[in-house]
Amino acid sequence: xxxxxxxxxxxxxxxxxxxxxxxxxxxxxxxxxxxxxxxxxxxxxxxxxxxxxxxxxxxxxxxxxxxxxxxxxxxxxxxxxxxxxxxxxxxxxxxxxxxxxxxxxxxxxxxxxxxxxxxxxxxxxxxxxxxxxxxxxxxxxxxxxxxxxxxxxxxxxxxxxxxxxxxxxxxxxxxxxxxxxxxxxxxxxxxxxxxxxxxxxxxxxxxxxxxxxxxx
Numbered sequence: 001x002x003x004x005x006x007x008x009x010x011x012x013x014x015x016x017x018x019x020x021x022x023x024x025x026x027x028x029x030x031x032x033x034x035x036x037x038x039x040x041x042x043x044x045x046x047x048x049x050x051x052x053x054x055x056x057x058x059x060x061x062x063x064x065x066x067x068x069x070x071x072x073x074x075x076x077x078x079x080x081x082x083x084x085x086x087x088x089x090x091x092x093x094x095x096x097x098x099x100x101x102x103x104x105x106x107x108x109x110x111x112x113x114x115x116x117x118x119x120x121x122x123x124x125x126x127x128x129x130x131x132x133x134x135x136x137x138x139x140x141x142x143x144x145x146x147x148x149x150x151x152x153x154x155x156x157x158x159x160x161x162x163x164x165x166x167x168x169x170x171x172x173x174x175x176x177x178x179x180x181x182x183x184x185x186x187x188x189x190x191x192x193x194x195x196x197x198x199x200x201x202x203x204x205x206x207x208x209x210x211x212x213x214x215x216x
Contacts, residue, residue: 045106048105048106048109049102052102052105052106055067055068055070055071055105057070060099061101061102062097062099062100062101063099063100063101063105064098064099065085065086065089065098068085068088068089068100069082069085072085072112072174074128074172074173074174075128075172075173076128076172078160078172080174081174081175081178083178084174084175084177084178087178087181088108088111088112091108091111092104092105092107092108092111112177115173115176115177115180116173118138118142118180119173119176119177121138122134122135122137122138122141127170128170128172128173129160129169129170129171129172130170130171130176131155131169131170131171132151132152132155135151135154135155135171135176135179136148136151138176138180139151139180139183142180142184144183144184144187146183154179154183155170155171157179158171158175158176158178158179159171159175160172160175182215185214185215186211186212186215189211189214189215190211193207193211
């Protein structure tokens, strides 16, 4: 076991080693989904600083994308995907330096802990992954009551089997975060285009492609 690694939540992980569509009523904003803003100024916990130092392998005082990937794992000790690591770096690398400092890291850690709580809540069979009915319930709670065929599409797209056929079915923790963030971002893009809040929009091909390709 690499001491610089930590995984997240219940049987899908643990704290750092040193501390053991449309929303209902026409709304789009998720109900309680971590937003990724307002996290960067958190930090100061000595234990978190100790873990930051253990992740900062080259002792630069900054964490690179490679170092972050080495630090983050799912409950089955599988690493976070490159796509999820890139998404997290893009969200918390405030100065676009390609690295994150301690305050940015502290924000990222809290963001992951918030998602961890959501994942735990909806992994009702404690399998360590999220499957169809659980995903549907989670997205509905977050404000996105998607149709069954869309849930099936998301489940197929983010399934752990896509990363490794030997892994059990369902969506791992890191893929679940990316799935929810993508759903939120596409929904918010649609909201901006749906100025009359009818649930329908007219847009050009370029607008549509821009909306889809900007998703994580």
